[in-house]
Amino acid sequence: MVELVAELGQLPARLIGDFCFYGLRSATPLKRSLHRLTQHQLLSRVELRLVGGAGGGSRQFVYQLGKQGGRLLGMTKECPRFTRYDPHMVMTAECVGLVRQLEHTGQLALLGFKGEDTAYTDVRDPSTGQRIKLTPDAWLDVGVHEPRRRLELWLEVDRGTEHNSVQIAAKLARYVQAYRAWDTKRHGAVFPRIVFVAPDSRRVRRLWRELGKVPAEFRILFAVEEFATFPQAALTEVKSID
Numbered sequence: 001m002v003e004l005v006a007e008l009g010q011l012p013a014r015l016i017g018d019f020c021f022y023g024l025r026s027a028t029p030l031k032r033s034l035h036r037l038t039q040h041q042l043l044s045r046v047e048l049r050l051v052g053g054a055g056g057g058s059r060q061f062v063y064q065l066g067k068q069g070g071r072l073l074g075m076t077k078e079c080p081r082f083t084r085y086d087p088h089m090v091m092t093a094e095c096v097g098l099v100r101q102l103e104h105t106g107q108l109a110l111l112g113f114k115g116e117d118t119a120y121t122d123v124r125d126p127s128t129g130q131r132i133k134l135t136p137d138a139w140l141d142v143g144v145h146e147p148r149r150r151l152e153l154w155l156e157v158d159r160g161t162e163h164n165s166v167q168i169a170a171k172l173a174r175y176v177q178a179y180r181a182w183d184t185k186r187h188g189a190v191f192p193r194i195v196f197v198a199p200d201s202r203r204v205r206r207l208w209r210e211l212g213k214v215p216a217e218f219r220i221l222f223a224v225e226e227f228a229t230f231p232q233a234a235l236t237e238v239k240s241i242d
Contacts, residue, residue: 002037008093022104034063041069042069043064043069044080046064046085064081091157091159092115092157108235110140110141111143120135120136136155140152140234150238151234152192158196160199176214176215193221194221197230198227200226200227
């Protein structure tokens with residue numbers, strides 16, 4: 001549990017339970033574990049306030065790595081790292097959780113994942129010596145048994161906060177530049193598929209418009225999916241690999 005939270009940054013209790021206590025009818029083991037880990041500062045809580053409830057708001061929390069958890073894992077950064085709820089980080093964790101749910105139902109296998117920071121990749125262009133820094137929100141390695149297929153994904157979780165087309169275009173250009181400089185011996189056997197996950201259909205259309213400006217031969221590197229349909233789209237894609 002400590003390693004899971006460290007990898008994904010911030011998670012609600014429900015999502016921790018889905019990863020670590022799936023199939024249990026009772027929530028008691030999850031609650032006891034979270035209480036014990038929080039009490040010993042292996043995890044810490046970040047409160048978010050929701051409208052409604054007694055006193056003008058209902059208390060809810062997400063969990064992040066605590067002071068002792070950081071020491072246990074040998075983290076170089078001071079923990080807890082965050083002083084407030086980060087909706088972007090939680091949405092990224094939710095995306096990984098949606099794929100995990102497909103694994104629970106036997107539709108695919110989540111072979112590995114990395115959260116923010118550990119998913120970051122540097123690609124050096126051998127022709128120019130330039131370092132291209134890629135900063136996806138997560139990396140996923142998924143597979144299916146029938147037919148036997150495997151697919152690596154870089155997730156870009158888009159909450160609609162980047163309104164400047166220049167920012168989006170710069171991000172797309174970095175991925176194209178990295179693809180052109182990719183060396184299978186140095187950087188990995190495959191260049192992961194880049195999937196933008198958007199909150200709604202309106203944002204999906206906006207991202208597709210930006211992708212339309214990418215040179216045609218590189219558009220195949222990218223996909224845009226709505227949050228609600230993202231996991232099934234990933235499943236369809238991995239099955240369609242030749």
